Amino acid sequence: MTPLHLHGVVLDETARAGDGARDLWVDEHGRFTDGPIADAQTITGWILPGLVDAHCHVGIGPDGPVELEEARAQGHIDAAAGALLIRDCGSPVDTRPLDDDPEMPEIVRAGRHLARPKRYIRGLPIDAEDPADLPGLVAEQAWHNPWVKLVGDWIDRDEGDLAPLWPDDVLRDAMDAAHAHGARVTAHVFGEHALPGLIGAGIDCIEHGTGLTDETIAMMAARGTALVPTLINVENFPEFADAAGEKFPRYGTHMRELYARASATIRAAIEAGVTVYAGTDAGGGIVHGRIVDEVEALADVGLGRDGALAAATVAARTWLGRPRIEAGAPADVLVLPSDPYADLGVLRRPVAVLRHGRVLAP
Template structure:
């Protein structure tokens, strides 16, 4: 298939040209001559760009107000909810995700998507997220106490097929009784978690709100910090020197703040307190040159699956250029989470593509509703122009 006369847009391409899809991958990009038997579609100047990659989603959560409604779900119920959320995500133009774990259903969903049994984006998944006893996300996570148990918890996830390991360095907003500013894991536990993760060749992602948590995690050698809500100068310096990528998840507090009357009092109180500081923290990290990978925390309260592209707009509003924001949520996110051959228009990359009416650099909300989403060269949602 040849997609013709498109404005080709990626982190390193911005030109008018053609793109050839061969066996689900990008075969060639440039000024191409149609082959005699080739299907040709004229895009008439529409933007053709890589599908978005969301570095932080929760398919197990469906934007419910409280975690309680999810805790009591059976694995069968979770599997159905997760497959619906995966389909909504793909249809919205997100063709790759890092799924932050819950009960462990994600790993089954990932394999089902790979087999083509259910529609969904390419996934990396972690099994259960690791937290201290009673810590953030303990309802669905693996609780640990001490460095020996920390290693065992990592090994358990690896045994189940985890692509990366996630743990909670600080408390969280949506878990009652935990404090976002307090460092929950000890240095010994952090060192054990990171060392065991890297021993298996995986990357270590950690949930962090407070600055002390960010410093401890960076010093322990984590690869990504999620949220990074209260970063101070020292935390930002450490993230730079230790080459830690920030996944800001600006969508998460945005939706809670805008729906505060429906949030639980505990969640509302914590979020109002942190929203402004979260934005400021992100802006300072961008200014300092910290690597940013786009992620939404989709599934958290009022933060629904399929609204992921709004994160690009939030990142632009609070400090990234439009080009940098799109790069953060395509190429950088893919590289950060280990989704190979995604997020670019390189030859050989998966033909996971968005057809966008208009210029997303001028108006990033154009990303919210792609005219067509191609996944492995096949139409996943929307429509393509008729054949030439």
């Protein structure tokens, strides 16, 4: 691999437009190192840690699980769009054979969704026939993955609306099982009623969170529970409601209500101090490669440009335990033509996207 010389403003936690340019060096192994390096190729611009998509599904397509080569293509799309680190938030496909592909993003995995029978999308989860089986299933997933993904609520066909899947005591045992293995737990939650039990049980993160109330927002803020709101997927809620048709009218009405107040709900969580990260839900109703759309949506809903960039770069990398721009770390960066803190649109026009020192785009 050709060594690289990156020259420009390095956008870490503190750098802004007034900071001076620096020189970074990438060795033949694709890692940051001390320089200078003779005959290195120079790339100039604003240097930003690679974007993080904290809610992505590599291995899921519109019709369910996909073959491994299609999962590879999904990852290539995400990486070329700048998402060089993803938290795969539940997938039925074992994508570990793709880890040696230099054009794939780094994947932090959550294993398969855990649900109850007929309470999630067919073909995706491992189903617990008895709710009491959940802690054991969580422990199994935690043994193999740093995250575990629960389905916290889904439509109950008898009630005709969103309803929790798990009793509170089972959730507490499940969180203990995951944490004992050093794993963290997150959950899909659209509505209101599953949230108190999940947050009270010590869950580490909530996905979507459109049913948050003042009470559950306060619980999250006090406990340090993170939120990944997947705002661009929330835009699909009216379509989800329409698809319910006449069969589940209560569900349809509920989803439209959640959609109508979603921006205000997420803004209230931000204002209360809940930590928010950027995630697209690609594969779960969203096409891959849209991380910049989610960054812009987070900025508009209350994080602002600075907060939205942190939620998709330095803060997210720290949360997931991955390095940023530092000696020995993989050179996973975007080189941009101008300051993204002044205009997020430049994220769509990179000079170069580097994954482990390899130029992926443009």
